[in-house]
Amino acid sequence: MSPETGKSQAVDMAPLPADTTGDGILLRSVSHAYGELQTLAGIDLQAPAHSVIGLVGPSGCGKSTLLELVCGLREESAGEVAVGGATEAEQRLARCAFMPQRDLLLPWYSAIDNAALALRNQGMGRREARDAAGALFERFGLAGFEAVRPRELSGGMRQRIAFLRTLVAGKPVLALDEPFASLDAITRAEMQEWLATALRTDPRTVVLVTHDVEEALYLCDRVAVLSARPARIVAELSGPAPRAADRDAAVTDPAFVAAREEALRALREGSA
Amino acid sequence: MRRWLLPALLLAALLGLWQVACSTGAVAGALSLEDFLVPSPAEIASSLWENRELLAENAWVTLREMVLGIVAALAVGVGFAILMHQSRLLRDAAYPLVVASQTIPIVVISPILVVWFGYGIAPKVLIVALICFFPITVNVLDGLRSVDPEAVKMMRSLNASRWQRFRRVEAPAALPNLFTGVKISVVVAPIAAVFAEWAGSSSGLGHLIQSDTANFQVARQFATVAVLSAMALALIGLTALAERRVVSWR
Numbered sequence: 001m002s003p004e005t006g007k008s009q010a011v012d013m014a015p016l017p018a019d020t021t022g023d024g025i026l027l028r029s030v031s032h033a034y035g036e037l038q039t040l041a042g043i044d045l046q047a048p049a050h051s052v053i054g055l056v057g058p059s060g061c062g063k064s065t066l067l068e069l070v071c072g073l074r075e076e077s078a079g080e081v082a083v084g085g086a087t088e089a090e091q092r093l094a095r096c097a098f099m100p101q102r103d104l105l106l107p108w109y110s111a112i113d114n115a116a117l118a119l120r121n122q123g124m125g126r127r128e129a130r131d132a133a134g135a136l137f138e139r140f141g142l143a144g145f146e147a148v149r150p151r152e153l154s155g156g157m158r159q160r161i162a163f164l165r166t167l168v169a170g171k172p173v174l175a176l177d178e179p180f181a182s183l184d185a186i187t188r189a190e191m192q193e194w195l196a197t198a199l200r201t202d203p204r205t206v207v208l209v210t211h212d213v214e215e216a217l218y219l220c221d222r223v224a225v226l227s228a229r230p231a232r233i234v235a236e237l238s239g240p241a242p243r244a245a246d247r248d249a250a251v252t253d254p255a256f257v258a259a260r261e262e263a264l265r266a267l268r269e270g271s272a
Numbered sequence: 273m274r275r276w277l278l279p280a281l282l283l284a285a286l287l288g289l290w291q292v293a294c295s296t297g298a299v300a301g302a303l304s305l306e307d308f309l310v311p312s313p314a315e316i317a318s319s320l321w322e323n324r325e326l327l328a329e330n331a332w333v334t335l336r337e338m339v340l341g342i343v344a345a346l347a348v349g350v351g352f353a354i355l356m357h358q359s360r361l362l363r364d365a366a367y368p369l370v371v372a373s374q375t376i377p378i379v380v381i382s383p384i385l386v387v388w389f390g391y392g393i394a395p396k397v398l399i400v401a402l403i404c405f406f407p408i409t410v411n412v413l414d415g416l417r418s419v420d421p422e423a424v425k426m427m428r429s430l431n432a433s434r435w436q437r438f439r440r441v442e443a444p445a446a447l448p449n450l451f452t453g454v455k456i457s458v459v460v461a462p463i464a465a466v467f468a469e470w471a472g473s474s475s476g477l478g479h480l481i482q483s484d485t486a487n488f489q490v491a492r493q494f495a496t497v498a499v500l501s502a503m504a505l506a507l508i509g510l511t512a513l514a515e516r517r518v519v520s521w522r
Contacts, residue, residue: 073425098429100422107521108444117440118430149521169430 023049023084023095023172023205025070030079031230032065039065041230042079047222049172052199052206052242054216056263057226058271063209064101064177066231070207071096071175083173097171101178103162105150111161112137112146118169133168140164140198156187163195173205180215189247192218196243213263218251219243225263227270235266287313311491319491320498326480331499333476337393337468338461338507341400345457348401349408350450356409357416357442367413374406378464382471396468396476403464404457411453415446448522451515458507462500 025047032040039062047053055063068074069081072092083092097118105114113120116133120126130146137143140160150158159179166174179195180188192215199206199219210216216223217239225235240259244250251257293299294312303310311319320327352370356363378399385395419442427437469478477496484493 068425071425071429073428093429094431096429098425100426102420102422104420104423104426106423106441106444109440117427120440121427121430121432121436151521165430171429175429 024051025053025173025205025207026080026082027070028080028082030066030069030076030081032062032069032074032077038230040069040076041232043231043233045224045233047205047207049205050203051222052208052220054220054223054239055207055209055226056211056213056216056223056267057231058228058267059211061226061229062231063226066226067175067177067207067209068098070173071098073098095171096173096175097166097169099162099166099174099176099179101181103150103158103182105158105161105165107150110147110149111142111153111157114150115161115164115168117165133164136164136168139201141194154187155183156191159183159191160194163198167198167202167204171204173207176206176208178210179208181211188212188215193247195219196245196247199243213260213267214251217256217259217263218247223263225266225270228272234270235263237263237266309488309490311494315491316494316498320495323492323495327477327496327499330475330477330480330496331503333393334462334465334469334478334500335503337396337465337476338400338458338503340393340397341464342404342454342457342461344397344401345404345408346454349405349453350412352405353409353412353416353446354438356413363413370406370409373402378403378467382468385468386472391472391474395471396465396473399468400461400464403460407456407460408450408453411449411456412446415449416442418449419445448515448519451511451519454511455508455515458504458511461507462504466500 025045027043027045030040030043030045031038043066045053055066057063065074069076070083070092072083072089072094075089080087081092083095086092086095105111106117109117112130112134113126115136116124116126116129119129119132124132134146137146140163142157142160142164145153145157150161153161159182163176163179166176180191183191196219206220208216208219213223217237219242220239221242223237223239224233225237226232227234237259240253240255241250251260291313294310295314297307300307300310352366356366381402382395382399385398389395389398423441424437427441432440465476466478466481469476470482473479477500481493481496484490484496
């Protein structure tokens with residue numbers, strides 16, 4: 001059933017025994033099509049609770065579709081998707097917080113009201129929600145910007161608030177769709193380090209879609225390389241030093257560079 | 273400053289030109305008309321002052337028709353736009369009809385509405401509302417539909433109900449469009465009100481213009497037009513002011 005061709009480290013991973021109560025993700029030969037257009041072809045993937053898994057692949061290969069499938073924003077055409085043991089799309093949606101490609105902060109709300117959006121949706125009062133979200137502003141380097149409208153904030157700050165909004169929702173799984181793609185190289189590196197720190201203090205199961213192999217290998221425990229459409233997994237690699245405190249040292253380490261080359265090779269072969 | 277100064281200067285220059293052309297009798301001579309049929313800006317201004325009470329009385333009538341008509345169009349237009357946004361079926365069925373309704377000339381339906389509803393304010397409000405309904409409905413619907421599909425996904429995954437999605441995302445996103453619709457309405461409302469009064473009325477600025485035509489009161493006609501324009505400009509100004517306050521995030 002598995003169409004994997006690359007070196008796979010998923011094979012020797014134990015199945016997820018506690019999946020019915022845990023926060024892990026399990027995909028079994030998942031396929032998806034938009035009408036005639038086949039987007040995903042037999043994806044097998046698993047992420048234990050609190051692990052970070054990366055999805056890289058050529059543009060338009062179906063990474064975002066796969067992410068939306070996990071979140072329950074879409075239904076699979078075939079196969080099985082389980083998040084914390086739940087396979088119904090509605091139940092998956094209840095367990096996943098989705099962070100779209102652009103920050104999509106609501107311009108009519110202040111930074112703190114954007115961050116508290118999920119709490120307000122969950123029925124919390126305005127003041128209570130602001131207090132809860134505001135407690136994280138300091139830690140995320142946003143103190144003093146609570147009342148500022150999004151248009152007055154820098155790209156990096158907007159992205160941090162968008163991440164905070166996703167985190168504050170209190171879901172066990174975070175689904176991040178190219179969260180840093182719109183940022184410049186320096187800000188992006190800073191944000192990767194920042195996200196690594198945030199996940200060290202507040203571990204969650206994370207699915208990270210990115211087209212940046214280095215970003216994926218630095219942030220993720222495991223990285224799945226997808227082929228061109230219809231996407232299948234051509235390689236699964238381990239991050240040599242996931243979320244190391246010193247990003248610069250980690251990404252220049254020979255083991256990291258080798259992993260990056262291997263991922264790039266898999267990406268090239270999968271795109272052909 | 274430049275925004276106000278340049279048009280003001282141009283207006284002053286045009287009025288000056290007009291004043292010279294009239295007071296020398298050049299225009300009346302060229303058209304072979306009596307001087308009083310071609311009033312100068314100064315004569316119009318003095319007519320404006322002399323007839324201030326009459327003009328104010330009739331301006332109040334027309335202003336009420338305009339404002340009530342716009343408010344009615346707002347209530348119905350916004351409601352209808354929301355319904356069409358919620359129901360694909362309704363949108364597909366009704367939208368072409370909303371567009372088609374705009375091809376009916378008000379000049380034609382005004383007399384019919386006067387026959388049905390009499391000489392009172394009702395047919396005027398109805399005509400203004402009919403004209404303003406379209407820009408408001410179409411703009412609000414566009415605004416509601418302009419919401420990024422990714423934002424809808426984000427809201428769904430952040431536990432938002434359909435109502436919360438509307439209240440927190442779609443409705444605020446449509447507010448600037450709502451103001452665009454109101455601004456267009458405010459511009460066309462005086463035209464609609466005047467047409468409605470021409471179809472049958474006993475007061476209002478449109479009525480005044482009509483009766484002055486019969487009596488060759490050209491100076492007062494110009495004065496009436498000036499009042500009508502001033503009213504429309506004031507409403508546009510108020511709308512813009514409200515927009516800046518409400519749509520504060522732009």
